[in-house]
Amino acid sequence: MHKNALQDDYIIEAEGLTKTFSGFSAVRNVNLKVRRHSIHALIGPNGAGKTTTFNLITKFLSPTAGCIRFNGEDITALRPADVALKGIIRSFQISAVFPRMTVGENVEIALQRPLGCSYHFWQSERSLGNLTERVDQLLDAVGLLGYRNRPAAGLSYGRKRALEIATTLALDPEMMLLDEPMSGLGHEDVERISELIRKVAAQRTILMVEHNLSVVAALSDNITVLAAGQVLSEGPYSVVSQDPRVVEAYIGSVDE
Numbered sequence: 454m455h456k457n458a459l460q461d462d463y464i465i466e467a468e469g470l471t472k473t474f475s476g477f478s479a480v481r482n483v484n485l486k487v488r489r490h491s492i493h494a495l496i497g498p499n500g501a502g503k504t505t506t507f508n509l510i511t512k513f514l515s516p517t518a519g520c521i522r523f524n525g526e527d528i529t530a531l532r533p534a535d536v537a538l539k540g541i542i543r544s545f546q547i548s549a550v551f552p553r554m555t556v557g558e559n560v561e562i563a564l565q566r567p568l569g570c571s572y573h574f575w576q577s578e579r580s581l582g583n584l585t586e587r588v589d590q591l592l593d594a595v596g597l598l599g600y601r602n603r604p605a606a607g608l609s610y611g612r613k614r615a616l617e618i619a620t621t622l623a624l625d626p627e628m629m630l631l632d633e634p635m636s637g638l639g640h641e642d643v644e645r646i647s648e649l650i651r652k653v654a655a656q657r658t659i660l661m662v663e664h665n666l667s668v669v670a671a672l673s674d675n676i677t678v679l680a681a682g683q684v685l686s687e688g689p690y691s692v693v694s695q696d697p698r699v700v701e702a703y704i705g706s707v708d709e
């Protein structure tokens with residue numbers, strides 16, 4: 454448990470979350486509570502409903518049934534842009550890194566990114582000088598300050614992932630959703646990005662979908678295991694990894 458995470462202080466509370474596509478329930482009656490200032494992982498075999506759950510929380514999809522509360526406020530009916538304005542930001546995919554721009558310009562653009570119909574804080578209220586300072590702070594936070602003036606295209610895969618995290622941090626999210634942050638990374642980059650996620654989590658809440666179970670074990674305070682659209686198990690890694698239903702779901706998915 455992260456030192457700041459109180460036992461019953463939940464930033465996200467989803468109840469009875471259901472998403473049906475033409476009669477097929479991708480997510481069924483999911484209850485999900487995420488503690489403030491914790492790292493919470495969403496795991497499960499392929500097709501378990503993890504991405505759909507992410508899309509429901511960010512409102513990229515509207516639930517067929519159920520409700521989602523963020524900081525106690527019902528956000529079920531909000532549009533994605535409004536959810537982002539409230540402080541729930543999903544990490545941008547590597548493809549969203551502009552390859553011909555420098556690393557610094559990528560972060561600068563993220564700092565000036567419009568959120569919904571209002572413009573981000575830095576664009577309207579801060580001078581260019583402060584913008585440069587903020588770019589440096591963010592690059593420093595993710596270990597990319599020395600790469601500020603290099604084209605993003607030349608970065609290693611791991612550093613592109615760090616840049617992706619910097620551009621997400623630029624929006625100052627209270628809650629960050631990371632979609633498979635370790636995918637495609639080699640061992641050393643996995644270590645580096647894990648460290649970065651730990652650091653970033655000190656001031657915010659992280660919900661991540663991750664297939665690398667050693668990373669999940671090392672980073673997560675809590676884990677929700679989904680299978681066939683439903684919650685199979687939840688708790689810290691020591692609990693869910695010993696749950697026979699979880700073991701069976703994973704072995705079953707390997708056998709398929």
Ligand SMILES: Nc1ncnc2c1ncn2[C@@H]1O[C@H](COP(=O)(O)OP(=O)(O)OP(=O)(O)O)[C@@H](O)[C@H]1O
Pocket residue numbers: 474477478479480497498499500501502503504505506
């Ligand atoms: N737009 C859609 N239309 C129809 N079915 C969908 C749609 N989106 C997802 N599904 C189905 O819902 C189920 C859950 O999909 P989802 O992508 O949420 O799973 P996942 O746990 O993220 O899987 P993976 O680990 O493979 O990414 C799958 O059977 C998928 O085929």
